[in-house]
Amino acid sequence: MPQLIESTSAQTCSLSECEEALAHCNFDPLDPESxxxxxxxxxxxxxxxxxxxxxxIDRITGRTQGDIESGYGPQAIVLSHRRGNMFLRANIWPAEQDLCFRNSGAGSFVYGVPHDHNFSFLTSGYCGPGYRSDYFEYDYEAVAGFTGEPASLNFIERSALHEGKIMLYRAHRDVHSQLPPESLSVSLNVMHVDPAQCWFDQYGFDLEQREVTRVLSPNATETFxxxxxxxxxxxxxxYSEWVGRNHPSDRLRLASFEARAARLSNPCEQDDLWRMAEKSGGEMVMAIAKRRRAALAG
Structure with missing residues (x-):
């Protein structure tokens, strides 16, 4: 589960003081001192x-406009610009009885969607009883990432992110399935940014079957x-042929084969393409290619 970090400090700081201090500490989640x-x-x-x-209140009343854009949706509030390899964020966690939960549903707040992260981050319970999580750990290196692939998830515990609790979520190791808090809650995050993280996938899981369900992390290069x-x-x-043969990302090589297969109407040509994919290397691409060829044969 995420690493619990004990702190009894009663000191306070402003948002700007925190941002400045974090920008200079060069936050490294692999370094205990940092x-x-x-x-x-x-x-x-x-x-x-x-x-x-x-x-x-300053933003609502128009006293400040706020010049920080968020790509996370209305649940997340980005609190700072990226400074070095980190930025600050707040997350709002509605309870089941809250209107936004009733209108939008649990999925809009990632409740009941077991997942890991392709980045590390520190989190603290800022107010409210905090969301609850069922926590698991797994071996990222043992997973290729295709739908239906077995994943050995080791259950650790269920606990809540209560006020003042601080934890380090470790990329590609900690898995959690979040449950709504008993009442509206807010958490704060120190987000670690790694330029390579977009090439490492974030997965959703089926806890009953102990399987990978899908890739959750977006990748603009794949879309393009x-x-x-x-x-x-x-x-x-x-270029797509080169990607299918040589790109180091299995996910991008798979996208190359899928997009090219979609252009082919002849099942024999599709089978030839997927046969090529099956021999291209990489467990994810090979597994999907076998499935596609079996579907064409059936």
Whole structure:
């Protein structure tokens, strides 16, 4: 499960002080000393009981416009610009009785969607009883990432992110299935940014079957590649063949074969393409290619 970090500090800090301190500590989740420093500043910000409400009221009333855009949706509030390899974020966790939960459903808040993360982050319970999680651990290196693949998930415990609790979620190791809190809650995050993280997938899991269900992390390169192949220029098709043979990302190589197969109406040509994919290497691509060939034969 995420690493619990004990802190009894009663000191407080402002959002800007926290941001500045974290920008200079070079937060590295693999380094215990660096993590301890970052956790100390997150604890100090968590102890500041007014900063978040003041910031939100300023934005609601128009006193400040806020120049930070969020790609996470309305549940997440990005609190700082990216500084070095980190930024600050707040997450809102509605309870089942809250109107936004009743209108949008559990899935909109990732409740009941077991998943890992392709990044590490520190989190603290800022207010409320906190979301609950069933926590698991698994071996990322043992998983190729295709739907239906067995994943050895080891259950650890169920616990809540209560006020003042600080944890380190470790990329590609900690899996959790979140449950709504008993009442509206907010958490704070120190998000670690790794330039390579977009090439490492985040997975959803089926806890009953102990299987991978799907890849959750978006990848713009994959989307662009599929569109280019769909348009069908000679240059795009030539490039897609190179990707299918040589790209280090299994996910991108699979996208190359899937997009090219979608252009083919002849089942024999599709089978030839998937036979090529089956021999291209990489467990994910090989497993999907076998399934596609079996479907064509059946």
């Amino acid at each position: 993590t301890a420093v970052a956790a100390h500043w997150l604890k100090r910000l968590t102890n500041n009981r007014t900063f978040l409400a003041d910031m939100l 590649l599929r569109i280019a192949i769909g348009v069908g220029s000679d240059e795009a098709l030539d």
